[in-house]
Amino acid sequence: MPTPLPNSLAFAASYVACLVLLGIVLTARVILIRRGEKVGIGDGGNRELAKRIRVHGNFSETAPFLAAILILLPLLGGKEWLIHAIGLPALTGRIMHAIGLGRTAGSSFGRVFGMVLTLLALGFGAIALLVLAWT
Numbered sequence: 018m019p020t021p022l023p024n025s026l027a028f029a030a031s032y033v034a035c036l037v038l039l040g041i042v043l044t045a046r047v048i049l050i051r052r053g054e055k056v057g058i059g060d061g062g063n064r065e066l067a068k069r070i071r072v073h074g075n076f077s078e079t080a081p082f083l084a085a086i087l088i089l090l091p092l093l094g095g096k097e098w099l100i101h102a103i104g105l106p107a108l109t110g111r112i113m114h115a116i117g118l119g120r121t122a123g124s125s126f127g128r129v130f131g132m133v134l135t136l137l138a139l140g141f142g143a144i145a146l147l148v149l150a151w152t
Contacts, residue, residue: 025097033087036111039080046072046073047066051066068119069119075115086139087107090146094149095149103142103145104138107138107142109131110136111135113127114127116131
């Protein structure tokens with residue numbers, strides 16, 4: 018029987034797993050239109066496909082950094098509250114941004130607030146990593 022993970026690492030792994038599942042959903046949304054429209058690469062001039070590609074791309078540009086932060090924090094001694102303080106806004110931000118950008122290419126509450134939450138999680142997480150690494 019494997020040794021149970023400390024709660025902080027288990028919570029971090031759970032947030033990362035949720036990010037991965039969101040990534041799968043966003044990927045599947047691109048694939049569905051690609052198959053239906055028979056577009057192998059690019060967007061083929063399909064505006065909906067172009068939008069879904071961008072939603073997936075934006076997620077892919079931030080999710081790996083969030084995952085790295087979330088896994089490194091407990092390994093450096095980050096407590097449960099810290100994992101939640103970064104993981105919850107990170108996951109919420111990525112979901113809100115995907116929904117907001119998926120609905121409109123223009124500015125929307127979901128898109129803007131989702132990005133704000135994501136950037137706060139990234140910035141706070143990076144600072145927390147530096148503090149934990151050097152104290």
